Amino acid sequence: MRRQIPLYIVLVSGIVFVIQFFIPSHESEFIFEYGQDWVMVIGILALPLGIWSYLRKTCLTAVKKPKERFFAGVSLFGFAIMMLTGLRRESLMAGSLYMDLFNYILVPIQATIFSLLAFYIASAAYRAFRARSVIATLLLGTAFIVMLRLIPLGPISDANQALVAWILSVPNMAAKRGLLIGIGLGAIATCIKIILGIERTYMGRD
């Protein structure tokens, strides 16, 4: 019974909301908005679960792995500081300690970490973009043309820009469109399997 009830809830609610989407009426809108409210409530309940999971893992790491104790401590310290400084509504205002910590620590750190990608991409491009086969040559040539759009090439700049526009608007778009359709069809198939109870991975292992 414990496994049957969730399956019936998913079946009924899935069918109701599929039908609701195609019926434009006040009752249909009410059902949709009521369901959205419940989604928000359930989503908020996931927050303490996520916090508990993070704290539990970090504390266990600090206790059981002496080499990672310092980093676990830094992580817990940062969590505590941001949580304590962000508790009041006024914390969101410019000039507050919370926003200063965000603007002068978190923002530069995130931007720096993301900037490191440029070096890894340069190294990866050097090793990967080699004309080993016809397909690899095609990839290399396309990457070359697209990257050249930023470099002033004098008389051939306009031709290069037009070629890049064609690459992005035609072959790239065709491939992306095929991907999107495939992903959409796959999502529909998965949703039908979930609604009908064929796909039960969301229930976890018993």
Next chain:
Amino acid sequence: MNFYEKMLNIDRRWIYLVLAIAVILPAVVSFYVPVNVTPEVRRVYDFIEDLEPGDKIYVGIDYDPASLAELHPMAYAILDQCFRKNLRPVVATLSQFGAGMAEQALADVASKYNKASGIDYCYLGYKPYPAITIMLMGVDFRVPFPQDYYGTPLDSLPLMRYVHNFSDLSGVIDLTSGNTADFWIIYGYGRYFMPLALGVTGVMAADYYPYLQSGQIFGLISGIKGAAEYEALTGYKGEGLKSIPYQTASHVIILAFIIISNIGYFASRRREK
């Protein structure tokens, strides 16, 4: 190891060093890189330029600090154009990291034109669950945002007194580094048929050309180059145009290493034969 094999096996630390020098060089020796404006960026500019003073437009600041370098210049240029034309931007963020950056951009640009919050613009703040928030904004802004970012009820704000949902806005410009763009396309355009333009990172841009071609979005600003194009159109002197020499220098270095790698590859193959 002969010369060509060395070309194939350059230590990555040399690559990092050369790239670092290339990125530092434009700061020492400044040079100008002409920016070619693409049609998809121009359409966003023309859309805002064609609006009348007093028109309201939604600007979404839905990115995190990792994408700040690419998308923040777009936000500044777009807000500058909005305030210059006396438009009334309604700004919100659906990214948990966006609140501080949106507030910073608004404060910087609004102060330049002496614009007041609640009168000339409204900053709604952050709300989670982008899909649900977008749908609720389509019903009434007061449902997800009963107050603005500063705690003032929306009905108390002169700007928002007659703004209830998307039908009171002229369009949506969403700047995002995540999947918020997909939600705006599905719900903002798909459900409410709002004119929608996107500003995305360079990596994401290629994914959204299908939507540009189908008309689901009318404009697309991609990466720091897109930001530089927009600044060139608006005349706003921001970080976008300043960043292009750095990006150009790094691209030249990457292309040079790719050429070196392929010369070494083909020469080595010929020697083996």
